Amino acid sequence: MTEPNQVKVQVLLDIINSSAHQAIAEYNKTGHGVPGIDAGTLHPLDFATDTLALRKAIRLLEGACEQLNTILAPPQHTAYNFVNNYNWACIDVALQSRIADVLDKHPQGLSVDALANAVDLDKAKIARVLRVLALRGCFKEVKRDVFANTRLSLVLKSKTNVAAYIQRHRDFAKYAAVLYETMIDQEFGRSSEVDKTPRAFALRKEGKDDNFWEMDDEARDIFHRSMAGYSEIQSCSAVLHYYPWDNVSSVVDVGSGTGAMSIPLAKMFPNLRITNQDLPEALELSRNTWEKNAPEALLGGHIDFVPLNFLEESPVVGKDVYYMRSIIHDWPDNESMVILHNIRKVMGPNSRVLIHECVLLRTFEEPGVGANEFSKDHEAPEHTLLNFGSHTPHHLDMVMWLCFNGKERTLNEIKIIAASAGLALTQIYDLVGTMLLEFKIAQD
Numbered sequence: 001m002t003e004p005n006q007v008k009v010q011v012l013l014d015i016i017n018s019s020a021h022q023a024i025a026e027y028n029k030t031g032h033g034v035p036g037i038d039a040g041t042l043h044p045l046d047f048a049t050d051t052l053a054l055r056k057a058i059r060l061l062e063g064a065c066e067q068l069n070t071i072l073a074p075p076q077h078t079a080y081n082f083v084n085n086y087n088w089a090c091i092d093v094a095l096q097s098r099i100a101d102v103l104d105k106h107p108q109g110l111s112v113d114a115l116a117n118a119v120d121l122d123k124a125k126i127a128r129v130l131r132v133l134a135l136r137g138c139f140k141e142v143k144r145d146v147f148a149n150t151r152l153s154l155v156l157k158s159k160t161n162v163a164a165y166i167q168r169h170r171d172f173a174k175y176a177a178v179l180y181e182t183m184i185d186q187e188f189g190r191s192s193e194v195d196k197t198p199r200a201f202a203l204r205k206e207g208k209d210d211n212f213w214e215m216d217d218e219a220r221d222i223f224h225r226s227m228a229g230y231s232e233i234q235s236c237s238a239v240l241h242y243y244p245w246d247n248v249s250s251v252v253d254v255g256s257g258t259g260a261m262s263i264p265l266a267k268m269f270p271n272l273r274i275t276n277q278d279l280p281e282a283l284e285l286s287r288n289t290w291e292k293n294a295p296e297a298l299l300g301g302h303i304d305f306v307p308l309n310f311l312e313e314s315p316v317v318g319k320d321v322y323y324m325r326s327i328i329h330d331w332p333d334n335e336s337m338v339i340l341h342n343i344r345k346v347m348g349p350n351s352r353v354l355i356h357e358c359v360l361l362r363t364f365e366e367p368g369v370g371a372n373e374f375s376k377d378h379e380a381p382e383h384t385l386l387n388f389g390s391h392t393p394h395h396l397d398m399v400m401w402l403c404f405n406g407k408e409r410t411l412n413e414i415k416i417i418a419a420s421a422g423l424a425l426t427q428i429y430d431l432v433g434t435m436l437l438e439f440k441i442a443q444d
């Protein structure tokens with residue numbers, strides 16, 4: 001009889017096999033086949049707004065690969081791997097020096113001498129950085145000391161929104177470096193207040209004040225571009241395809257930012273009446289972004305911009321949908337309850353609240369409150385893939401803590417906050433990476 005641990009390894013191998021084949025099938029459906037690791041261009045599927053099936057396969061594949069490595073490798077090796085990873089620092093060098101932009105003009109490759117000249121850095125050091133990244137297919141060495149872009153390095157070009165999000169990790173690393181210090185600090189250690197974050201702690205050490213939402217124009221522009229990048233990274237556009245927008249006539253994008261969600265929504269559903277609501281400075285930038293990216297939608301007269309401080313006032317009254325993407329997770333529980341309560345006050349009997357963000361899956365949730373209440377497809381294969389490896393949501397939870405004292409929450413935690421505002425969960429859409437949770441007024 002095969003011993004149980006070996007059976008588990010076999011199950012993981014089967015998951016890897018079947019999920020990889022699912023991913024291959026998704027690429028093949030495009031008629032362009034599977035991309036090569038050294039491809040010099042993006043694949044058509046990289047531009048698609050609905051990649052849910054691919055993402056479901058990748059969630060399984062990544063989770064299974066991680067577990068398999070952990071089981072079969074010596075623990076000393078795996079523990080060291082947790083920290084022995086400077087991909088983030090090498091990516092930061094590539095982003096700051098705009099290497100992908102320079103290489104973009106040389107699809108056949110550029111010598112490291114010429115590259116060093118173009119970005120004004122030491123050639124041996126650049127080559128070391130690029131070779132670290134090339135191990136995972138980000139940039140490639142096409143012949144000795146000649147480098148070129150790959151599909152993966154192309155998303156690091158300075159104008160991309162994805163690059164705008166990734167480069168924020170430079171700051172996250174700074175805040176993470178004081179995490180333990182904040183946890184043993186008298187003032188910060190047990191506080192969940194919005195001004196007692198690791199970010200505030202790190203900035204205070206530099207003699208700076210912290211209010212995350214008070215930014216100058218340049219910082220605000222980068223922040224909102226980065227949110228559009230986050231949307232791509234998490235494939236948030238799946239929400240356009242899987243929520244029944246045809247049955248909706250009016251939407252309020254609460255904390256809309258510049259419209260990373262509402263602009264694509266308006267393009268796909270031109271008859272929707274959309275109200276963008278955010279702090280005044282963000283809303284001004286939002287209007288400019290709409291004028292630039294969706295002028296035709298503004299002409300229709302369906303799009304409004306109404307300033308809002310959601311901690312102090314309610315959004316516009318009686319709309320069908322109050323949509324919030326990446327809002328609740330920015331805030332501790334008390335503020336989250338205030339925001340939902342302010343929305344609840346203006347909802348009509350058929351209004352819905354949509355919370356669109358990560359939901360943490362945990363191994364030991366009480367029965368009946370797991371994220372699998374409404375459908376089974378986001379339930380990790382039990383005991384085999386603990387929470388699908390849970391990489392992204394749990395690490396985003398750290399980002400929320402570092403910057404805001406916010407958090408990613410389990411479904412049950414979100415339900416409790418919503419219930420305090422008189423809202424009851426009616427539907428869950430598993431969009432992989434993020435989930436869309438629909439709430440209506442609770443009937444008592």
Ligand SMILES: C[S@@+](CC[C@H](N)C(=O)[O-])C[C@H]1O[C@@H](n2cnc3c(N)ncnc32)[C@H](O)[C@@H]1O
Nearest residue numbers: 227255256257260278279282308309310325326
């Ligand atoms: C993480 S961003 C999300 C933006 C947008 N929903 C998206 O997904 O791209 C949070 C947004 O909340 C807005 N915000 C922060 N505090 C606010 C407040 N007190 N009232 C209204 N909006 C606020 C910010 O300006 C920002 O646009």
